[in-house]
Amino acid sequence: MSCSQLAALQAAVSRHCPEKVTHTAFDFLTLYRTETVTDPVLVVYEPRIYIVVQGQKILHLHDQPLPYGEGQYLISTLDLPVSGQITRASAEKPYLALCLSFSPAEMEQLLRESQSAISPQARKLTFREESSSPISAMGVSQITDDLLDALLRLVSLLAREGDQTFLARLYKKELLYLFLHGQQGHVLHETAHGKSDLSRINRAISHLRLHFQQQFEIGTLVKIAGMGQSSFYKRFGELTGMTPVQYRTKLRLQEARRLMVHEDMKAASAGFQVGYDSPSQFSRDYRKTFGRPPQADLRYIRRMGVDAYKQQHEDVWF
CATH class of the missing domain: 2.60.120.10 (Jelly Rolls)
Structure with a gap:
């Protein structure tokens, strides 16, 4: 170079x-x-x-x-x-x-x-x-x-x-x-090829991103991809490094954090909003992903300054 x-x-x-x-x-x-x-x-x-x-x-x-x-x-x-x-x-x-x-x-x-x-x-x-x-x-x-x-x-x-x-x-x-x-x-x-495994998985992911807050059978994604069940799960893991459930969890937690910070929503309400039935499960997943439980994370963000937090979200996209 x-x-x-x-x-x-x-x-x-x-x-x-x-x-x-x-x-x-x-x-x-x-x-x-x-x-x-x-x-x-x-x-x-x-x-x-x-x-x-x-x-x-x-x-x-x-x-x-x-x-x-x-x-x-x-x-x-x-x-x-x-x-x-x-x-x-x-x-x-x-x-x-x-x-x-x-x-x-x-x-x-x-x-x-x-x-x-x-x-x-x-x-x-x-x-x-x-x-x-x-x-x-x-x-x-x-x-x-x-x-x-x-x-x-x-x-x-x-x-x-x-x-x-x-x-x-x-x-x-x-x-x-x-x-x-x-x-x-x-x-x-x-x-470039609509029938490739990557394109098939991408169709399933597009559906998942649109409906991650809703309860639906993960098997629905297999049908959308038009693949066999074992092939779908194998290729999904190879391409994304996670299972469809783990992928959905990441989307839910990201949206919950946004609701808490940007819309001043309570942690329990944010969890229900993104599809969690159990506040304790939401708190466990949140802590595993962000390193702190919801309320402690929100206090940390406020100490940092909400504007600074939002700026970091802009900076990290690239």
Whole structure:
């Protein structure tokens, strides 16, 4: 990886991202900056490509750590509830990152237009081997010089006058092509095919995210995925690192915490609101996830300052 190219990209991102979050003129590109480390925060990572150009952070995927930092990118291909924490940032050397959004339709079109196929070498490599990730739907890889060059050209477009949307979309297509032929290309390849296991599990997760507060049989997800029961549970675990029940619990606890902090809801009411029948079970799950029981956690957040807490939630998304 070229140090000079990385330094140029760091300067460009810093110049165009004076605030915590900058939604650029290109709807698929978001820039991020923070000057302090953060506490662990439970969030849901959506399917995106996240590139860290300066600093470091760590994700916990159901208690399994996945660090990534300067000169690395992370690809997430499913909606995944994770605990994220920025671990290296300062006023002198802030954490800087950018995010590229993409859709399965875009990947499918790119494959069709380029007649791309995953290289024999990439087929032999598993997502876990390449990225050291404990799951198959999220992994970390090193940025190559080709990627650095394309990223720098994309971010540099922000400094040019006039509407650069046409060029930006060409650069995005180039980047997706490079990612497709990179270490994690095979998992991106799967996102483009509606009959792949990843796409089937994604349909089940979409239903789960919409209805996590309701009581329903987990077997419903098996039907939505259109898979056999044993295959569904096996692939769900491989892709997400957790069971469907554990996934639903993460969503429920994240929403309960939001209700308590943002809407001043009592802990018991928040638990019932997100689908818990037992306050004691809610308290046990909450403590296991956040390290403190609900009331103690709320007192901690208030001591920190609600505004600071909300800011950490914004910072940790990238």
